[in-house]
Amino acid sequence: MLNIKTRSLDEVLQTYQTLGKVLGHTKEAKKRSSQISAQVKSTVDKMPADGKRVAILFATATSMSLKLNNSIAGSMAKLLKLKNIASSAIPDDPNSETATLSVEKITQQQPDIIMVTSMVQNNALARQTVNRELTSNPAWQAVDAVRKKKIIYLPQQYFLFNGGPNYPDSVAYMAASVHPEIFGKPIEP
Structure with missing residues (x-):
């Protein structure tokens, strides 16, 4: 029995090696x-060293939480020299x-960008669910990234399911x- 995790680049590459052998x-x-590796390196090499601060929200139909660096989105953010405020x-x-998720802590940290990953029926519903939360809860208006509309919705196809062969994309x-x-x-x- 194989126990395979493919959240990070190293795990994806190790999975290829293991399955290749098996x-x-x-x-x-x-x-x-x-x-x-080459495709990912090409992207990473072009990233500026400004290290933008990000909050990575995880939205479901009923709740929101923060993604850590050991998640797909968190490990990619780290790879791209972004600073996950939940690290x-x-x-x-x-x-x-x-x-x-603590809106108060996000307000204290003031990320440059809010990224949203989701596990709902589809990407459009995820956007609708999160937008409703961000606009209906006044506490979110204290977060500069929300007021400035610096919100990035990451597609489920890339950030909910393991990236595998699509990791570079x-x-x-x-x-x-x-x-x-x-x-x-x-x-x-």
């Missing part, structure tokens, strides 16, 4: 791993990739969302 395709796995937050449980999407002046407009999955 399935007898080590050469192909090594080639694809090299391609993924030192206490996880909801020992193996969790989320922490309890996921990284490129996040990079373009933060710095369209460098990468152009993000390409939807």
Whole structure:
């Protein structure tokens, strides 16, 4: 039995190596791993060192929490030299990739950008759910990124499900969302 996690680039590459060995395709796995690494490196190398501060919200139909650095979006943000304001937050449980959301703490930290990942029926419903929360709760209006509309909705296809072979596209999407002046407009999955 294999226990596979593919939240970070290292985990994705390790999964390719492991499955390549198990399935007898080590050469192909090594080639694809090299391609993924090169594509991600190309994106990371273009990122400015400004280290924008981000809050990564995780929205479901009934609640919101913060994503930590061990999540797909959190590990990509770290890779892209972004500073996740929840990086030192206490996880909801020992193996969790989320922490309890506190609008007050977000207000204190004042992230440059709010990124939203979601697990609802579709991306449009996620946007609607989060927009309703951000506009109906007055506490959110104390967050500069909300007032300035610096909110990035990350597609579920890239940031809810594991990136696997699409990991470079996921990284490129996040990079373009933060710095369209460098990468152009993000390409939807």
